[in-house]
Amino acid sequence: MDIQQLNKFLNDTMGYLVYQERIMNWLVEFCGFSMAESDTVRRGMSKKESTEKFLPEIRRRFIETMKVRYREDDEEKIIGILEPFEMFSKLLVDIEEKTSVNSRQLDILIRLNFFSEFGENNELLENRNAFFTGKDAY
Numbered sequence: 001m002d003i004q005q006l007n008k009f010l011n012d013t014m015g016y017l018v019y020q021e022r023i024m025n026w027l028v029e030f031c032g033f034s035m036a037e038s039d040t041v042r043r044g045m046s047k048k049e050s051t052e053k054f055l056p057e058i059r060r061r062f063i064e065t066m067k068v069r070y071r072e073d074d075e076e077k078i079i080g081i082l083e084p085f086e087m088f089s090k091l092l093v094d095i096e097e098k099t100s101v102n103s104r105q106l107d108i109l110i111r112l113n114f115f116s117e118f119g120e121n122n123e124l125l126e127n128r129n130a131f132f133t134g135k136d137a138y
Contacts, residue, residue, distance in 0.1 A: 006030065007123050011130055020046070031061040088118040092131045103132050 009026065010017075017023045020042050027038040041054050066078045095101050101109075109115065110124045118124060 007119075011123070011126055013130075027058065027061075030065055031058055032065045033061065088115065088124065088127060089131070091115070091118070092128065096131075103128070 009029065013019075013022065017026055023045070024035070024038040024042050027033040027041060028035060033041070041058070044054055063075050063078050067073060070078075095106065106128060107125065110121055110128060113121065115124055119127075
């Protein structure tokens with residue numbers, strides 16, 4: 001399943017939906033919500049106790065949108081496309097906090113396909129760059 005559009009959308013935030021406007025855009029683009037519906041979800045999510053009630057509908061509509069867009073019927077495969085983003089992001093945090101590997105060494109490991117289970121080298125390099133750029137910004 002080609003998920004370049006999803007990769008591009010999630011790349012800036014290392015695979016996470018962080019900002020409210022990004023959540024709204026993701027709901028519209030990948031879950032088939034209207035802007036008004038996404039704003040309702042955004043307002044509901046700002047009340048911590050209301051978040052859980054939206055998740056089943058978001059999941060259902062994400063799966064339905066991906067089935068249509070990618071002609072994929074396997075729901076587990078569709079949900080599974082999000083896992084590498086999260087896993088690689090957590091790995092980068094662990095590498096940064098618990099090792100002495102620098103960004104150049106990490107580039108070499110990525111180019112040698114050491115992390116191939118997390119995605120294509122170009123995507124991983126973009127994610128690594130975004131991670132270190134974002135880290136330096138704070």
